[in-house]
Amino acid sequence: MSHLLRKPENNKLADGVTLVHEVTEENSDLHYVGFKVVDLEPNASYDEKLTNLELCAVALTGKITVTDGDQNFTEIGTRDSVFERKPTDSVYVSHNKTVTITANTKARVALCFAPSDKELPTKLIKAEDNGVEHRGKYNNKRQVHNILPDSDPSANSLLVVEVFTETANWSSYPPHKHDQNNLPEESFLEESYYHEMDPPQGFVFQRVYTEDRSLDETMTVENGNVVLVPKGYHPVGVPDGYSEYYLNVMAGPERIWKFHNDKDHEWILDRE
Numbered sequence: 085m086s087h088l089l090r091k092p093e094n095n096k097l098a099d100g101v102t103l104v105h106e107v108t109e110e111n112s113d114l115h116y117v118g119f120k121v122v123d124l125e126p127n128a129s130y131d132e133k134l135t136n137l138e139l140c141a142v143a144l145t146g147k148i149t150v151t152d153g154d155q156n157f158t159e160i161g162t163r164d165s166v167f168e169r170k171p172t173d174s175v176y177v178s179h180n181k182t183v184t185i186t187a188n189t190k191a192r193v194a195l196c197f198a199p200s201d202k203e204l205p206t207k208l209i210k211a212e213d214n215g216v217e218h219r220g221k222y223n224n225k226r227q228v229h230n231i232l233p234d235s236d237p238s239a240n241s242l243l244v245v246e247v248f249t250e251t252a253n254w255s256s257y258p259p260h261k262h263d264q265n266n267l268p269e270e271s272f273l274e275e276s277y278y279h280e281m282d283p284p285q286g287f288v289f290q291r292v293y294t295e296d297r298s299l300d301e302t303m304t305v306e307n308g309n310v311v312l313v314p315k316g317y318h319p320v321g322v323p324d325g326y327s328e329y330y331l332n333v334m335a336g337p338e339r340i341w342k343f344h345n346d347k348d349h350e351w352i353l354d355r356e
């Protein structure tokens with residue numbers, strides 16, 4: 085199995101608290117992006133002690149209450165399934181805080197981490213404030229919810245976005261990369277993908293490859309899997325009959341999303 089593909093670990097931390105995924109600098113090739121998925125039963129709580137990292141907690145499904153010890157955001161979250169295709173609520177918390185997440189209902193929470201050196205205000209990112217985009221044409225169409233885009237100055241280095249790709253479409257396509265710290269041409273951003281499929285027995289193909297093909301991994305990705313993108317192009321193809329969701333976390337030395345398309349495939353953008 086590719087070292088870039090993570091299957092759910094489902095580590096039980098406490099009654100009602102399951103750590104589904106944990107991606108850290110210590111257990112991955114990533115140095116900027118960190119990622120966790122936590123499942124909570126009603127009334128169960130999870131604490132995250134932030135040192136030099138900032139956090140965006142995304143209420144993937146269910147309702148949660150989030151506190152940083154000072155501010156409380158109660159019963160946030162908008163959906164029972166990501167495939168309701170509507171934006172959800174998130175909370176941004178800067179470094180050196182302890183965050184407590186309590187489930188008001190059965191909930192799945194994505195914890196998105198990146199380095200932080202400037203204390204910024206804790207902030208509720210309301211669902212209705214997500215920028216919604218409909219990108220692409222032909223079989224390259226996808227719906228994008230910008231949760232924490234580079235146009236929002238609320239974070240130090242963290243970028244968070246979720247993407248819905250319908251049956252027989254491609255996304256993160258034409259293949260693009262952002263693995264060079266070479267602004268204004270390209271920014272260096274590591275990336276993680278948390279994938280869900282509808283119906284859940286579905287799978288997608290994701291390729292992660294570099295120009296010189298020194299890295300070239302094509303993965304079969306199933307429901308609840310995570311794919312890590314330390315560098316390279318990273319397209320996703322969704323088979324006929326299935327819909328796909330992914331949550332992206334990106335971070336790097338500069339909080340700018342400036343990508344470079346694979347020249348071999350950029351022509352598809354020119355179709356009428």
Ligand SMILES: O=C[C@H](O)[C@@H](O)[C@H](O)CC(=O)O
Pocket residue numbers: 219226228245247254255256257275318332343
């Ligand atoms: O670099 C960003 C990620 O690859 C996705 O968020 C991608 O941009 C989604 C898309 O536009 O298809």
